Every structure is written in C-alpha cells, then in structure tokens.
Amino acid sequence: MPSDTTQIILKGISGSPGICIGKAYLVDKEGVDVIEKYSIPENKVKKEINRFKSAVTKAKNELADIIKGVPEELRQHAGILETHLVLHKDKMLYGKAIDIIKNELVNAEWALREATSQAKSMFSNISDPYLKSRSADIEHVSERIMRNLIGCKDVNISNIDKRVILVAHTLSPAETSQIQLEKIMGFITDRGGKASHTSIIVRTLEIPAVLGLDNATQLIKNNSIIIVDGSKGVVIVDPEEKTLINYDGLSKKYETRKADILRTSDLPAKSADGHLFSIMGNIEQPEEVVAVKDHGGEGIGLFRTEFLYLGRMNFPDEQELFNQYKEVAELMAPHPVIIRTLDINGDKAISGIPTPEEANPSLGLRAIRFCLKNPKIFKTQLRAILRAAAYGNVQLLLPMISGCEEIHHTHQIIDEAVESLEKDGLAYNRDIQIGIMIEIPSAVIMADAMADLVDFFSIGTNDLVQYTLAIDRVNRHVAYLYNPLHPAVIRMIKHVVDTGKKKNIKTFMCGEMASEIINLPILLGLGLDAFSMAPQSIPSIKNMIRKISVSESKLFLKEVLKQTSAIDTMNLITDTYGDTLVNGIYDKYTDK
C-alpha cells in the first residue's frame, strides 16, 4: 500500500455477508456528549428548577406505570424498581441538581449530568464489586430523568432520517431488531462474535455486518465514508478512489450472484446423485414465515420463541402465544413447524428489571433449567403449543437438555398440561412429536439413552461448539477459536447422527454450521438429512446440495475424520471441493 494513503483497514468478524458503501452514523448510547451547557439568567432560575422538577415527576410516573405492569411472579425483581423510584428524589441527585442550577446558573440537563457524575464518583472507592455496581442504578434513574428533560423518547436508531451505516460499540438483539431497512445499509460494532444473537438477527435482515472490531467507534467519525465487507469481515474507512471502484464492482457482482441463486430457490434440494434433503428456515417471529417461503424453505426447523417474552414488562399469556403459534402452523402447513420452548436466561426475561448478573449466564439458569424451575410459565407455553398442534404439523423442541431426568420431568409437565387442557375442553394434539436440542456435550454422550425418550434430535451447533471447545462466543479474544470444523465437533456430530440412525429417530441440524456452504460436504457425508437455517441462507445451500454427490461425500468424510485440526479440515475441503465452492455465494472464496 502506498504510504500517502489515508484509508484505514479494520479487521473484525464477519457478522452477515454482503458489501455496502456509505456514510457512517455513530450511535451514541449514553447521549452524554450531546448534552449542552448554557447559562440561565437569574430571573429564570425558578422556571428552570420547575422544568427539572416536572421532568423528575414524569420520570417517576413512567416508572410507577412500569412497576404496575410487572406480573405477580416477578414481584421480587420489581424491588429494584421501587428503589429507583425513591432514588428519583434522593438528595444527592435531586437536591444536588437543584443546587447546581441555583448556584451555577446552568440549565437543568447540565446540572443533572453534574449531579449524576458526582454521585457516581462516590462509588469509585468502594471495593465490594456488588455494591460498586450499584452506581448503575443511579445511571438508570438519571437517564430516565434526562430523557424526560430533553423530551425525546429513545435517542437511538429510530430517529435516523437518511440511509447510513450504523457504527456502534455494541447493539443488543432488541436494538438490532428495531433496525429499519430503508434507513440502515449495514452495521459494524466493536463487540460481538459470529454466533452472537445480534449477528443472527442481522443475517435475517440481509444487510452486511462486521462485528468485533474492537475500536471502530473511536476510529470512525460521523459521516466518514466507509466500506463494509461483511463476507470478509473487513471495514475500510475513508477509502481511496481505487478501493471504492473495486468494491463497487464487487458489490454489484455479489448482488447479481445472489439474485441468480435466489431464482433457483424453488427447486428441490436434490443431490447430484438423487438424494432428497429437507431444508427449513429458522425464525423468531411469524412475519418471517414469508421470508422462509420466498427463499424456498420447506418448513420451520427452529422457531425461537423468546421474542414474545423480550422487551416487555410481563409474560405473555397462553392465548397470545397460541395465536402466534397457530398462525405459523397454518401458514406453513403441511410442512413441519418445530417450536423450541423458551430458551432464555430468567433474569433477562423481562426488560427494565436489572437483577444481579450471573457470572456465566451461558452456564447458568437458562432454557429448560429456567422452565423446569418455573413450571407455571413453562406449562403456559406447553399448553399453547399443544393447542396449536391441532392446526398444523407442530413439533416440540426442548433446549439445553443435559440429562435424561430433564426429559422425564418435561414429560410430566406435558402430561399435566394435557390433563388441564382436557379439563378445559380445549382442542389440542397429544400426539405431538417431541425432540431435544443436542447442544451440550453430555447430551452427545448420552444420545443413546435419550433417543429412547424422544422422537428426534436437533443439533444446535452454536452452543455445541461453544461448550465443546470452552469458548465464550461473544468474547472477541477467543472468538478465533470458535470453529465448527474442529475435529472434536465433527466426531461428536457423527456420534449423534449414528446413534439416531441406530435408534431409528431423525436428526436435524439447526445451528449456523448448516448455513455455510463450506461445511456441506461434511454434513452430507455424516448422513444428516434435514437442515434448518436463517431464511436467506436457504437458496445457496440448496444450490450447493444440487452440486454434491452424497456417495462421494461419504468417501470424503473418511478423509475428514483422519484430520487432527480445523485448519487441516478446511484445507481438505477447499482442495476437494474448491471448484464447486467457487460458484457459491460467498465472496471470500472467490476473490482470493
């Protein structure tokens, strides 16, 4: 690269494929920097104080309404909100801010900011980590008052009025799902990894994204021109003209290839030697059924049900759940709809209620563990699923199973749900197929015993890779180790598929591993016959299956099983299938 260049190349993790070129828009989550300071004439001080007081009152009322909406079973978590309510009028915050307005003759926003940072600084000397983290409570309260002072609702994403590329330190799944496609071309973040929830959602949106860039928010200024290459995980800031022209061409090529493959998505996924595969879509919301159908999906292989539980103050009731499940079942009939029961960390179930965080949430009280501990919540969902099963080909999938007793326990609760439905005289289907997610190594080892208790296995590779290789997939320091082609992972999958065949039950794969064409030769060789993935991955996977011969891939697998590292495996794939892959959708294999 010539030395007079001004362009900066940043390397991150590919979040979602595709290329976009546009202006950067930095999301300032704290909003701290945008607070103006101006002086208030002495005769207006009283008015300014009243403005502050009424913002506090509004904030308190807002919070009081939120508390009212908290359901009975979560009352204990609402305690912290009651505390926040009292904090609104705390001398050190409320009194202090008023003093600052009076004494320094400044606007209320600035005074609040000053009072908040003084209050927070009192916590900096505390050594106890739990008490120290309570300064977050002050921040929450202060933020709510600030929002009422400034008079804007949510500062972020919803206010953007031109097409931009979002640059953020981090985006939560909830924020990501608020992205309006007509305004956002792509996005990049400092944090996050390939299999983070944010990345999964952004792939559904089909916009390019690069995650885990470390310090993008510091290096990129608002309105800078940036290129996002989501396929390679590269971001170029202030590109030279030559780079721009090059990427403009690549972007067009990518779009054309994508359109070509999309046109063939209705064709069956029949391998070169005539084996038929079932390709289904992963969804979070009923609206996505359309995307699955448009991309040629033959069913819903994974219906993540968390969405209805997030971003609200209470748990959804049975009728609301039932309506949603029924809608999806009817839209997709006669194809299967596999509904995964709640896979959630209990503390995060309800937004706005901060609770002490678990040190290791992915190893903590989540998914089936949370449900079995909260049988009332679980039973509500099971009843809704059993009822929806009367309207289509609905199947039940249990996440995070680590031992047989969890399956037994769930069967018991299902029996209770059936009994109560019978009593209530509601239509339901008891003969629903029940499957488990294989995503914990203990479930792999115990697959033979578990196969006797269920109708199918669904391999969730994201978690299986994370738990097998001991990698926190959102930790960018170890994200490089996250590789589904690790020989241990391939051998584990083989064990599950073989066991399923021996016990005569179906085995699906619904993790991200199934959506990358490079993994397909191995997956077909392993003998999996159904895959589920993000809707937009379906066309390229179907396209690739049509080019692969299953009998050849079985021979190929024998070679794969001899490899001892992910890199060797990767090289073997590109050596053997390189030509086939070159015609695939991803630029990273074609632009070498």
Place this chain on the structure above:
Amino acid sequence: MNTLDYDLSKKTSVINELGIHARPAAMIAKLAMKAQSDVWLCKNGDRVDASSIIDILSIACLKGADVTLQIENPEDINILNKIINLFEKGFEELA
C-alpha cells in the same frame, strides 16, 4: 450537634448477606425522610445522611459491619428504632 445525648444514637451491625445495597438503603432512606431533623448513619468515622440512598451506599456497609445511627431531635426516636429494627431483621432478606 456536638454533644449528642447517648439515647440519640444507637449501635447495630449489618447481618444480611449482601450488605446495605440499594434496596435496604431505600428502606432506610424512606424512614429517615420522615424525620423532623437529620438522621445520620456512621461507619468507621464516616458519617452520611441516612435520607439519601446514594449517601448510604457510598460508605459500603458490608455484612458484619458495625454501624451507628444518630438522630438530632428526640422526637425522631421512633424512626431511629424502626431503622435499627430493619438492621436486626436483616432487611427481611432471606439468607
């Protein structure tokens, strides 16, 4: 308030597991706000306003800490006793 009557101050200690975090602090502050005059919470020479959650939190009373509560107005003795009672019951937190 340099010469405090002995009765206007009482000693107690923190017995609940998590110490005086936000919720207990709010319980103390709610009571202290009703007092006629100031209510003080003291620990190891630090003295803070018991009607301010933030002030209370800032002296980090962990489990086992010895604290003293002070009032300035004898009429607030009931409030003092109620706060002491909160400490003794571990702020109704189950162990």
